[in-house]
Amino acid sequence: DAAQARAALARDPASQNDGPAVVATIAEVLDRLSAGDRQASRTAFMVDEISRWCAGYFDEGQASWQMPGRDAGPWAAWRETMRHDRNAEAMGIKGFRQLVASLPEDPVAAISEIVAAIGIPERAMIDYLHRALFDIGGWAAYVRYLVWDNNLYGREDSRLIELLAIRMAWGFALFQQRSDAAFRDAWAQEMARAATLSPDHDSEALASDPDLAVALLFQEAYEMAWQQQLLSRLARNEAAPQPFALPRQAGRKPLQAAFCIDVRSEVYRRALEQVVPAGETLGFAGFFGYPIEYVPIGRETGGAQCPVLLTPAFTITEMVNGASAEEETEVLGLRLLRRRAAKAWKSFKQSAVSSFTYVEAMGLAFAPKLVGDALGLTRTVSDPNTDGLPADVIGRLGPRLEPQVVGGRMTGLNAAQRLAQAEAVLRGMSLTTDFARFVLLAGHGSTTANNPHASGLDCGACGGHTGEANARLAADILNDPAMRIGLRSKGIAIPDDTWFLGALHDTTTDEITLFDTNRVPPALRDELAELQGWLSRASALTRRERARFLDLDAPEGDVDTQVLRRSRDWAQVRPEWGLAGNGAFIAAPRHRTLGVDLGGRSFLHSYDWRQDEGFGVLKLIMTAPMVVASWINLQYYGSVVNNRVWGAGNKVLHNVVGTLGVLEGNGGDLKTGLAWQSVHDGEKFLHEPLRLNVFIEAPLAAMTDVIMASQTVRELVDNQWLHLWAIDDAGRVSHRYTQDGEWIALS
Structure with missing residues (x-):
């Protein structure tokens, strides 16, 4: 009782x-x-x-x-x-x-x-x-x-x-x-x-x-209490005025901005919609539909920049924009030479004999470096993405689209592959009409120093890498006039004056970096400057919202400077909160959640089932992004309820082992999950242990078909690893999934 x-x-x-x-x-x-x-x-x-x-x-x-x-x-x-x-x-x-x-x-x-x-x-x-x-x-x-x-x-x-x-x-x-x-x-x-x-x-x-029965009872009640709050927010009157500073305008949108479905993007999207009320934001998996292996200059293989459920379908190599073949070869040789020198120097520092003489002879010479690292003026180690490259080359790096054979492998994409991927991306985002002048494709990554878990703050849809390469690749293909001609034959007409921009959202500093702006047509240069101003204001608004949870040294001071300094601080154990707090996944048109403050706790995927003939996009959403979001949610859940077993323990005590994980201290098992500091601020948890709540606006029969056809999805929903809800055509959360393809109507 x-x-x-x-x-x-x-x-x-x-x-x-x-x-x-x-x-x-x-x-x-x-x-x-x-x-x-x-x-x-x-x-x-x-x-x-x-x-x-x-x-x-x-x-x-x-x-x-x-x-x-x-x-x-x-x-x-x-x-x-x-x-x-x-x-x-x-x-x-x-x-x-x-x-x-x-x-x-x-x-x-x-x-x-x-x-x-x-x-x-x-x-x-x-x-x-x-x-x-x-x-x-x-x-x-x-x-x-x-x-x-x-x-x-x-x-x-x-x-x-x-x-x-x-x-x-x-x-x-x-x-x-x-x-x-x-x-x-x-x-x-x-x-x-x-x-x-x-x-x-x-x-x-x-x-x-x-005791276990009582614990499960209260877990259900705890989740129901949060569900009631979320359902109340989602049920707000769509006819009511939106809480934006300016009225929304009719006519062509000045901006469409597609972000990763990551919960951190939800905060930025609200800020950008407040700055640009006439614009539109969209959510899509941050690899933007391009499952690629991205090979940086100086390497023979690269990382898989796609969800871990997939294997890379294409190999993309990095190039130096505007450089001739001879210049690229020179850059490659210089990078390899510098890497060999760095490796030899490291071997000298760490070898069994020279390590002792090295400390005696060179110790004081590192004083300026120690001071610079402590003040956040220098990095503790070179950035692995740009190490060994001349400073004037770093800003010119980008993905190479043209097919060519490298190391016995075919790289790049041919015309048919580009067209197929371009169509799939646009249909996946439900973006097939009413294109804005600028369409921003914003991948995301993080900036931290001395962080063995840095990839956990980068894009999960990109396999723990940043989404830069994928976003730039998608933008390059969609700006190709030949691709636009091909897309018209597929029923997708992109206006000639629409321009796609690849971008990167830094989730630690909330800065947006625009790529390849030198290619923007002259007729759009004034609007580009206006866009950069919008992004700067949205970034400031986002930083202020996130700063409430960052325990800044001077909360009433210069928030922008403090947030930037935290990203460079090698001793900072909480540069950002990652996906802490995640509790919902919503696949629906943006207007269903527009103006609703979801607190940076929801994965937002743009989806209009009316444009999804055959429900292929629905199947993709439920078998890939929804599954990965559930994995992320369960990783945070386990790291909170039993950090000793499912988490990574105290970040301060971590020792990197084999470049593949950490030990807590100098022994014991390889740690899994998230460090204590990633879910707890020293006084309270910043993540609530809630199973993921998935809301999808689609016909019940279509969702049931996907569940019955996929063993992975069925195991997730039938065994209640997540809660699945349906949104009807009026935007009302109308049904809750139970088991074996059955749904319960909500009163």
């Missing part, structure tokens, strides 16, 4: 026992017998040893000396390394090297042999193997990502199974050490309990755990 529920809320969750796992591992039983003594914890020692080895094996360039034998695969490489590693035996695990050498060379055979030797009942086998990987959940998650990424390209990858074999071998070694009655009895009891678990043990555990 209500009194019991209030009493349950008053209990300290930290004092409640989570109860036993479905099935305990060997290390867990040993830790239980040692009464939780950290010094005697076999789990902690095992995790430290596996993590240390994984850091060397999966290193991507941080280590001065590479681990030998990495090409053989994790299991073979680990067995070879263990032939020479005496750490386990020094800690009392006798015969460890001999045991490892005796295991089969095939990792699956090794797992099978260990399972039989320690006596895991068949009923508990899957649970046990899952639990074993959970002990090294960070590394297991990273390797699972590598496997998944290879599968996207059709490549087989057995590394997760091999990592499991390593973990099982460690458990087997611990098992072999203990022949005492206390351990054997405890282990036998655990296996007997596991063997009797029913297939519905999860439901039975919930039914017998009133």
Whole structure:
């Protein structure tokens, strides 16, 4: 009853026992017998040893000396390394090297042999193997990502199974050490309990755990309270005057600005709509429909600038605008030379012998650099996007459209590919008529210093990179007169005086950078200057709104200068809040939310189902942006409710490992999720743990068809990882999805 529920809320969750796992591992039983003594914890020692080895094996360039034998695969490489590693035996695990050498060379055979030797009942086998990987959940998650990424390209990858074999071998070694009655009895009891678990043990555990039931009850109530607030805002009277300083004007729009659906864009879009009431803003995934691999000058391969659900369809190389082939070759040679020099200098600083003389001889020479870094005048390290390039070249870099063969690979896009992508992008944004004079395509990225998690602040739709290359590529193609002729044959007529501009929204400073302005036709130069003024005013408004959450040193002072300084401060743990606060995803025409302050908590995707013949765009939205938004939401959710397990811990204690992640301190498992400082301001949480609420304006039947056709989407909505709502033709939130294709009408 209500009194019991209030009493349950008053209990300290930290004092409640989570109860036993479905099935305990060997290390867990040993830790239980040692009464939780950290010094005697076999789990902690095992995790430290596996993590240390994984850091060397999966290193991507941080280590001065590479681990030998990495090409053989994790299991073979680990067995070879263990032939020479005496750490386990020094800690009392006798015969460890001999045991490892005796295991089969095939990792699956090794797992099978260990399972039989320690006596895991068949009923508990899957649970046990899952639990074993959970002990090294960070590394297991990273390797699972590598496997998944290879599968996207059709490549087989057995590394997760091999990592499991390593973990099982460690458990087997611990098992072999203990022949005492206390351990054997405890282990036998655990296996007997596991063997009797029913297939519905999860439901039975919930039914017998009133604290968990109460927790779930209040989670539902907590989410319903926020949903009611959001529904109230969305139900505002559309006929009422919009809260803008100037009346909206009829006729052709002076500006259309497309931003990424990222929640930070929602704040900027409101500000820009206030500055330019006659304009229009749109939301679209920040890769702008171009799944590319972008290869910077001086590199043979690049990063995938598209959602992780996709594989790059095109390879785009970087070029120096206005430079001849000879000049580009000279720039390339200079960059490679400078990089080699920087690498040699780094090796000298870090080598086993010269590192000592280096500090003695050069220490004082770094005083100016230390002062400059502390004051935010210089970067702690070179910008990896521009390192080794002359200053006069940096501003001239851009994507190369023309097809050519580079390193045996075809790069660029041919005419047919450009036309197909241009049409898909415009239809995806529901932008096929009424084009403005300027159409801004604004990708986004962040500016931070000394931040191992910087990619988490960049564009998720661009695979953790900035959206600059994608936005510029889309603008170049849409400005091509030949493409416009082709688009007219597809029913999309872009006026001759419409100009597309690629841009980048810096989400830390809220500055907008316009690219390739030198190509803007002379007839639009005056309007370009006006556009730059609009963007400057919108940036200032956005900074002031965000500054409320930044704990500035002088809140009433010069906000612009303080925000800019934070972006350059190498000691700043909260340069911006990223996607903290995200709680909703709305796919509908902008006028449904125009003038509604959504507080920077909503992903906004422009979508008009009336222009979506066959509902191909709806399918794309529900199977890609909606899924990725849910992943982001769950990452923030987990980092709040249990940062120790699902988050990255204290950012101040982080150590970068292998350039692929961080450890908290000098050992332990690879951390996942977000740092504590990314969700908490020191006094309170800046993110509320709410499952994502998805609102889509489309016919119920069309959405149901997508759900039933996609297993991924169905698992998300049927298992309530997110809440799905429907918006009707009148703009009213009319239905809520339940399960198995069923909807409930709202009163």
